[in-house]
Amino acid sequence: MANYRAIAAASATLMGTLRDQFPAADFGKPLNVALYQAKDFVTPMSDGLAICLWRVTPNISRRATGPRTDIFGRRFKPSLPIDLHYLVVPYADTAERQQRLLGWTLRALDDLGPLVASQLNHFLAESDIFAEAETLDMVFDPLGIGDQLSLWDRIKTMPPCATYAMRLLMLDSDVALDEHPLVTERQLDMAVLG
Numbered sequence: 001m002a003n004y005r006a007i008a009a010a011s012a013t014l015m016g017t018l019r020d021q022f023p024a025a026d027f028g029k030p031l032n033v034a035l036y037q038a039k040d041f042v043t044p045m046s047d048g049l050a051i052c053l054w055r056v057t058p059n060i061s062r063r064a065t066g067p068r069t070d071i072f073g074r075r076f077k078p079s080l081p082i083d084l085h086y087l088v089v090p091y092a093d094t095a096e097r098q099q100r101l102l103g104w105t106l107r108a109l110d111d112l113g114p115l116v117a118s119q120l121n122h123f124l125a126e127s128d129i130f131a132e133a134e135t136l137d138m139v140f141d142p143l144g145i146g147d148q149l150s151l152w153d154r155i156k157t158m159p160p161c162a163t164y165a166m167r168l169l170m171l172d173s174d175v176a177l178d179e180h181p182l183v184t185e186r187q188l189d190m191a192v193l194g
Helices: 006-021 095-111 145-154
Strands: 033-036 048-058 080-091 135-140 162-171
Touching (some): 006 162, 095 135
Antiparallel strands (some): 135 162
């Protein structure tokens, strides 16, 4: 049931959940969380948490999926299994506050567990993006050293950050497969050789 809106819903869930769970009393003020694009790193926020969807890859554990069938028995083209890769960057005025924010973020993301449909449907206007049985796993997924150096080369002012993968998002197709009646009888014409 998760269609093209699911990527935006997953990002909004990540942002909203971190904002809702933040212990503002411990840090002295509420958490500023924003979804970032690459251009936003040129002039980043002074205090808060930036979440950037920086890569989307096919999920390798579910490559060969068959046609999807809905609750009414209609068949659709197979779902596309993908993983969403996020860059989570804390910004603060001091190194200590930045590191505290990074530590809290790492612990909070690890405590999330699987994201269930009720969470994933909560933060966008549409409340039916994910079916009741759908879940996503958030996994700490550090970059290789080559990727990290390449990323730092492109984003010169990058503070310490963490990379996460949201695994097994199934993007469902709305293209129905034509149904033909089942074959119940076969007629064969025999040719007579002359």
